[in-house]
Amino acid sequence: MGSASNDQQHKNFLLSKIATNHGHGEDSPYFDGWKAYDKNPFHPTNNPGGVIQMGLAENQLCFDLIEDWIRRNPQASICTTEGVKEFKDTAIFQDYHGLPAFRQAVAKFMGKVRGCGVTFDPNRIVMGGGSTGASELITFCLADPGDAFLVPSPYYPAFDRDLKWRTGVQLFPVICESSNDFKITKAALEVAYQKAQEANINVKGLMVTNPSNPLGTILDRETLQSIVSFINEKRIHLVCDEIYAATVFSNPKFISIAEIIEGDDTCNRDLVHFVYSLSKDMGFPGFRVGIVYSYNDEVVNCARKMSSFGLVSTQTQHLIASMLSDDEFVERFIDESANRLATRYKVITRELGKVGIECLKSNGGLFCWMDLRKLLKEPTAEAEMELWRVIVHDVKLNVSPGSSFHCSEPGWFRVCFANMDDETMEAALKRILNFVGKLREAEVPSGIGIKSFKSNLRLSLSSSRRIEETIMSPCILSPRSPLVKAKT
């Protein structure tokens, strides 16, 4: 890179550090999966041999219900004959408090999803540019550059961008392991906190995603209480990303941090904050409805001012206000969505189970956490990547490898199941079954070096390298960042 490097230097000098570092997280070997899908996307009739997208956590199961509601409620739009009289007032409304009807509807929806009489105060609802903007916003409010947030791993890869890129804040993983179903333990929290202290890093808070991405599990009451007591003791913030709250599809019942707080007088509420969004629960990632909810008045005030950088379009606020105020629709939607997710989950885990592939037992999210550890040549990140490439290029399924979620144990894969129709789901399952079947037949070192099926899953993982560097798969970042130009 002779003179090109001079150009590069010149360009680098021209732009900011933020612009020229890799904080956006898209320089990674995981482009393979996305490229493979973009070049050869599956279509049941036009391209049945294409790559099936199982790396995108989208909820596409209930649009029939939503479209039906839209048809029956033209007043929800400011563009219909019934709604256009509100066009002007909506178009000029730029108050960062947001439309009161919007805040009330969102607060009510959040309450319904969490049940148990948990109520949310519309005056604490603050908007963010999608959950991406909301997560960044709360970080800007709570931490200075160089400060750190603890994050239980495995975790959503885009947190590395959302919480760190422009804020200058660091993330410290709290290692969770399969030996206890990846539960967040007090011990693990303490270890991470101590590590930070020793490195002279100021920990400002703990970020938990509940239900978990990528695990799909929910935190039990004991864990939640233990987390609350930990953050109170250390006097650090707790940010709960509950973006998957309404995707809980079977027991145990979801327990929101709100429920824990309401029943606990000892907790310092100034430390507790939510991030929420309609992207997963409703299936509306395009509408950029991000929410910050804080029990800390000063944070609400500051976040509200800061929300100017990413308010929700009033056209969308208007629609959401209408839709989520319809109690009957909301209740029916929440139930039906859970049912359909449960069905998908049952089907996929059952079929995988038939060929000896287990998933972590989960009851939320739009994915399952698949255990392919016994298919690894050896319990290393490299072996996981090798297996992943086989799955992407040979089996033609774009699933997401655990290392992209900073999972400490190689061999786990996140498989999304709510972003496709039944037919595609069947095709995907058939491929997995065929793939595993072929491996069984081989039972000798094949392309991926399988020696035999280990029936004992308790692998010794002390030799496996913990994944700590920032590896991200663009196909699991929201918003999506396809390499090639947008297709539509």
Add this chain to the structure above:
Amino acid sequence: MTMGSTSSDQQQKQLLSKIATNHGHGEDSSYFDGWKAYDNNPFHPIQNPNGVIQMGLAENQLGFDLIEDWMRRNPQASICTAEGVKEFKDTAIFQDYHGLLAFRQAVAKFMGKVRGVTFDANRIVMGGGSTGANEMLTFCLADPGDAFLIPSPYYPAFDRDLRWRTGVQLLPVVCESSNDFKITKDALEVAYQKAQEANINVKGVMITNPSNPLGTILDRETLQSIVSFINEKNIHLVCDEIYAATVFDEPKFISIAEIIEGDDTCNRDLIHIAYSLSKDMGFPGFRVGIVYSYNDEVVNCARKMSSFGLVSTQTQHMIASLLSDDMFVERFITENANRLAKRYKIITGELRKVGIGCLKSNAGLFCWMDLRKLLKEPTVEAEMELWRVIIHDVKLNVSAGSSFHCSEPGWFRVCFANMDDETMKVALKRIQNFAIRRKPFRSNLRLSFSARRMDEAIMSPCIMSPRSPLVSART
């Protein structure tokens, strides 16, 4: 306002970030008076004819009849109508930060029609309103501690948008009434030198063209002079052209795009445009911010960064439809300009009748009113005193020049596109009555300007977009 330093306040301060507890949001200011006054007593022609008239908000409300008519005739623009709902799902799940292609194409075409230059749809990047777009560009171009030069008077919220979370500084390039507030090469050099002496790294120049609050446009000579300045210093030029389609009279608007296209010597990697539909179309609520850069690396980086403030696809879909309608767009641009021209003529004409002059301008949603001779003395304090009188006695919420960092006291920005004709008449009558009652302190306008220049960040929340009323939202 200083917080009582109780120990719990102290603890609270440490709990939150520096950004959260500094005043970078810009809303702690004595200018709350104007907003409070309006909120406590808002004018209504029938219900409250003596209330405060809002003339501090630069909104374009003059073209909604045309837009609403188009909406009625084009149900497919919405994903909620019977005609459009079949696109609901694909639109709702589309989260690609490139944005809908049709949206980018329509916006590029619209920008082109307004300027008479072509724009590349692939350089269009979204931002969370122009607020988000401006911040995003700053994040891409400058590091904390770096500075942007900015001609004053300027839009007050730049202090928040360009500085608050970015840590970037703003250094004013002082423009003066003696030459109609033109941006001179000298003033640019002075500001640049000052920065050098203070060891501050200047990364770029930020101009707003047409200007807020002046309502004037930059002539070709000034634009070329600015371009040569930034090329010479190898610093960026960001042009906020948010008022491009509000140019209602000659001379014709010249976009930086036009200058660039005709100039091979300019380093295009230094040129960026911030845009929005908030003023031209009157859609501040829809948060349609745009970043357009001639620098490929900036486009790529900004696009990734736009994840923090994408435009709702529901809105992208509608805008794509609206702005692809060539006939509507051409008619709207023309009619919008006509209506603004009319308002401008009326207001400046009526003001002139009582001896109040405005800076000669041909764009924007406001005029820059000269009340220097009504000041007790040419100081900021006198300006604030006069401002309070206008708010509380005359009951007009206009914006004081000091809030725009104007170096000369006595100028006020008066918005005229956010109200109907009737309200405009009432407002004018009040001004005229006031002007007649209040005798000028000095008839000689050639004031000596040893008056203190405004350097601190004083901002009026009522002129910041998005709005930040003290009280809760009313609707």
